[in-house]
Amino acid sequence: MSPEEFRRHGRQVIDWIADYLAGIESQPVMSQVKPGEIRRALPPEPPEEGEPFESVLSDLGRILLPGITHWQHPGFFGYFPSNASGPAILGDLLSSGLGVQGMLWVTSPACTELETVVVDWLAGLLDLPARFRTDAAGGGVIQDSASSACLVALLAGLHRAGSGRVTAEGITRRYTMYVSSQTHSSLEKAARIAGLGAAGVRVVDVDPHTLAMDPGHLRALLDEDAAAGTVPAMVCATVGTTSTTAVDPVAALGAVCRERGIWLHVDAAYAGVAAVCPELRWLNDGVAEYADSYSTNPHKWLLTNFDCAVLWTGDRAPLLGALSILPDYLRNAATSTGSVVDYRNWQVPLGRRFRALKLWSVIRWYGAEGLRAHIREGVRLAQDLASWISADPGFEVREPRPLGLVCFRPVWPGLPADEADRATMRLMELLNASGSMYMTHTKVAGRVLLRMAVGGPATERRHVEQAWEQIRWEHAALAATLP
Numbered sequence: 001m002s003p004e005e006f007r008r009h010g011r012q013v014i015d016w017i018a019d020y021l022a023g024i025e026s027q028p029v030m031s032q033v034k035p036g037e038i039r040r041a042l043p044p045e046p047p048e049e050g051e052p053f054e055s056v057l058s059d060l061g062r063i064l065l066p067g068i069t070h071w072q073h074p075g076f077f078g079y080f081p082s083n084a085s086g087p088a089i090l091g092d093l094l095s096s097g098l099g100v101q102g103m104l105w106v107t108s109p110a111c112t113e114l115e116t117v118v119v120d121w122l123a124g125l126l127d128l129p130a131r132f133r134t135d136a137a138g139g140g141v142i143q144d145s146a147s148s149a150c151l152v153a154l155l156a157g158l159h160r161a162g163s164g165r166v167t168a169e170g171i172t173r174r175y176t177m178y179v180s181s182q183t184h185s186s187l188e189k190a191a192r193i194a195g196l197g198a199a200g201v202r203v204v205d206v207d208p209h210t211l212a213m214d215p216g217h218l219r220a221l222l223d224e225d226a227a228a229g230t231v232p233a234m235v236c237a238t239v240g241t242t243s244t245t246a247v248d249p250v251a252a253l254g255a256v257c258r259e260r261g262i263w264l265h266v267d268a269a270y271a272g273v274a275a276v277c278p279e280l281r282w283l284n285d286g287v288a289e290y291a292d293s294y295s296t297n298p299h300k301w302l303l304t305n306f307d308c309a310v311l312w313t314g315d316r317a318p319l320l321g322a323l324s325i326l327p328d329y330l331r332n333a334a335t336s337t338g339s340v341v342d343y344r345n346w347q348v349p350l351g352r353r354f355r356a357l358k359l360w361s362v363i364r365w366y367g368a369e370g371l372r373a374h375i376r377e378g379v380r381l382a383q384d385l386a387s388w389i390s391a392d393p394g395f396e397v398r399e400p401r402p403l404g405l406v407c408f409r410p411v412w413p414g415l416p417a418d419e420a421d422r423a424t425m426r427l428m429e430l431l432n433a434s435g436s437m438y439m440t441h442t443k444v445a446g447r448v449l450l451r452m453a454v455g456g457p458a459t460e461r462r463h464v465e466q467a468w469e470q471i472r473w474e475h476a477a478l479a480a481t482l483p
C-alpha cells in the first residue's frame, strides 16, 4: 500500500468508525447470529491476488457487523464496561502507525519512557502510594489484561516466598495462594500456570452479607497450612469483585500478610480507576500501607480501548528477579548500564505494543476532571437505576452497589427458588434478544441475580430509563404467562 493509498483508505476507515459510532444506537446491542454463521459467510481460502481495501470495508459492514456485539452501544450493560473513546482509538492508531515493538528501552526509548511517565501519572491520579512510582523502589507497567497483571504479581510473590529459588529449582515446595470464592477466575488460571496447581489455591471464606474476604478465616487457613508445611506465595484481595463489586478489607488482610511476610496483591481491575474521584478513594483503604502490588484496567471504565491494564508494585526487585532473562541477542549498551527500564522483564511476553500512547491520549484529552466526570456519571446513573428498582415491588436490589454495577432480581410470587431463577434467566434472554439492551447475570448464594453495569461513554440517563422501562414491561409480560 503506497503512502497515498494509505492516506485515502485511512480516511475511509476513520469515516467508517465515525459513522459506526454515530449510528451505533440503530444496531442490535447483542449480535443475533447463530454459531458458524459468520464463518460460513467468509471464503474458506484466502485470495490468490490482492483485493482492493474497499472490499475489506464492504465485507466488514456486510458480513462481520451482524456478528458484532456492540460494546459501545449505550444500551450495553453486560459484564463490566469496556470503554472506547476517540482519543484512545486515535492513540492506538498512532501506535499501529509507528509500528514500534517496545521490548527494550533501546528498541524505542520513547515507548518506554512515555509508559513510565503515564503510569506514574495514573498512580498520582488514583492517589496510589509514592512507593509505586518508578523513581522509588517500585514502578508501574502496562499489561494486556488484569489476568496477566495478576499472574505477574503471583510470580513476583512466588519469587519472594521462595527466596529466589523458584527461578532455578522450579516448584519444589508446596506453595499456596489465597483467594476468595469471589476472586476472578484468572487467579486460578495464574496458579495453574505458575505451577501451584488446584491444591495450591486456598479459598478464604467471605462475609455472607458483603461477600468480602474474611481476614479471620485467612489467618486460620494460614495457620493450618503452615502446620502442614506449605509456603504462602500470595494473598489476592479484590477491590470490586467481578460478580457484585464487593470490596475486600485490604487493611485487615494486609495486616495479616505483613505479620507473615506474604505478598499482598490487590486486584482492582474494574473498580480501581474510580479512585480518580477523591470521594471514592475509600475503595483503596489499606493499599498505601500494605499492598505489594496493585492492578487496575483503564480498558474497563477509564475510556481507554482494550487492551490496557496497569500493574504497580512497591518493590520491583522480586518481579524483575522472577522474569528477567538476558540472552545475548538482547544485550545492548543501555541495558548494561542498568540505568534504563526494559519492560520486557515486567511481563510474560517479550514483545510489547506501544500502549502508553492511547492512555496518554486519553489522559491529555479528558484531563483529570474529564475522567472524574465520566466515573461520576456512571455512579450517578447506577444509583438512579438502583433507586427505581428498589421503589418497584416487583423487584429487589441485592448486594451493596458502591459503583456502576447494580445487581437485582425480579420477584416471581409463588414460584419456588429454582423456577424463579429460570424465569429470571428467561427474562434476561428475552431482553437481550430484543436488541435494545444487553445485560448479564451472576449467582450469589446459589441464586441468580441480574447485573446491569452502567459506565459506557455513550450511555445517558435516557438509555438507563428506557432499559428499566423495558425490564419492567417484559417482566410483567412474562409473569402473566407463568402459572
Ligand code: PLP
Binding pocket: 080, 144, 145, 146, 147, 148, 184, 186, 238, 240, 241, 242, 267, 268, 269, 270, 297, 309
Ligand atoms: N479481575 C477482576 C476483578 C475482573 O473483574 C476481571 C474481569 O472482569 C478480571 C480480573 C480479568 O480482566 P481481564 O479481562 O483484563 O483479564
